Amino acid sequence: MSATKDKWLKYRFLKKYEQLAPYVPGTKLMSKSALWKLISKYRRVILKPVRGSRGRGIIQVSSIGGHTYALHFENVKINIQGKENTYKYIQKKIGSTRYMIQRRIARPTIGGCPFDMRVIIQRKENSRKWKVTAKIAKVAGRGYVVSNNERSKGRLLPVKTAIRKSTIHHLSSTRLQSKMKRVSLRAARRLRGLFPRHRIYGLDVGFDLKGHPWIIEANLYPSMSHFLKLKDRTMYRRIMAYKKR
Ligand SMILES: Nc1ncnc2c1ncn2[C@@H]1O[C@H](COP(=O)(O)OP(=O)(O)O)[C@@H](O)[C@H]1O
Ligand SMILES: [Mg+2]
Known part of the structure; x- marks a missing residue:
């Protein structure tokens, strides 16, 4: 494996x-007790397959009071009464797939749709210096939790534009981007301990409503599709040039 x-x-x-x-x-492996513990702590959580990709199998679970739980997967929202029924429903849906439970980050929205970022970080062969070579904001399609572009039929925006159009437009986009960069570079340096020869990461980074950056996941084989979809190929060319050396 x-x-x-x-x-x-x-x-x-x-x-x-x-x-x-x-x-x-904060994240735990899926179990009944871990689920209720994290829901009581954070109120909303994201369930995701340990080996998932492209937004597949992601379920948001929220406690909405009165012993009612709201499930949101794909563009479907349902309410279930009681912990027993909720857990049974989830179990049936995920089957024997290994899942984990993650604190849900309340992301800023644009016209009601949340967004997070894809940050590409690379280093050249025999170099220890990591560099952010590309970044893009992924806006979830209407009604979706996941911002994965294909799955949610979302849109791509320059990070600065996304911030400016969003519910965190009052925060400085320069400061937000430098925080995002600092955290991303730190993550790449850290991951070297796990993947010593690896030279590229595609991080999913989300801001919360206070502008705090959160690393949602680290991809080792990031798709180039986001950057190929842009009319301006500057970022795509920079990634490719970095890959060669
Ligand atoms: N903890 C979270 N809080 C808020 N949104 C999340 C969280 N985890 C995942 N998401 C949303 O779901 C998307 C897919 O989750 P991710 O962990 O990146 O798995 P995948 O491998 O399927 O891309 C993320 O890009 C983000 O839009
Ligand atoms: Mg992802």
Whole structure:
């Protein structure tokens, strides 16, 4: 079983590093007790397959009071009464797939749709210096939790534009972007301990409503599709040039 796709392994490795811990949302492996514990702590959680990708199998679970729980997957929202029924429903939906439970980050929205970022970080061969070579804001399609572009039929925006159009437009986009960069570079340096030869990461980074950056996940084989979709190929060309050396 390859480690590169194991979200639980990467999560633990990042979270263990003191300088990153405040930027990594609390996560536990799926179990009945862990689910109710995290829901009582955070009210909303995200369930995700340990080896998932492209937003597949992601379920948001929220406690909405009166012993009612709201489930949100794809563009579907349902309410279920009581813990027993809720857990049974989830179990049936996830089957024998290994899942984890993550604190849900309340992300800023644009016209009601949440967004987070894809940040590409690279280093050249024989170099220890990491660089952010590309970044883009992924706005979830209407009604979706996940911002994965294909799955949610979302849109892509320059990060600065996304911030300006969003519910955190009152925060400085320069400051937000430099916080995002600092945390992303820290994550890449840390991951070297797990993947010593690796030279590229695609991080999913989300701001919360206070502008605090959170590392949602670290991809070792980030898709180029986001940057190929842009008319301006500057970022795509920079990524490719970095890959060569
Ligand atoms: N903890 C979270 N809080 C808020 N949104 C999340 C959280 N985890 C995932 N998401 C949303 O779901 C998307 C997919 O989750 P992710 O962990 O990146 O798995 P995948 O491998 O399927 O892309 C993220 O890009 C983000 O839009
Ligand atoms: Mg992702």
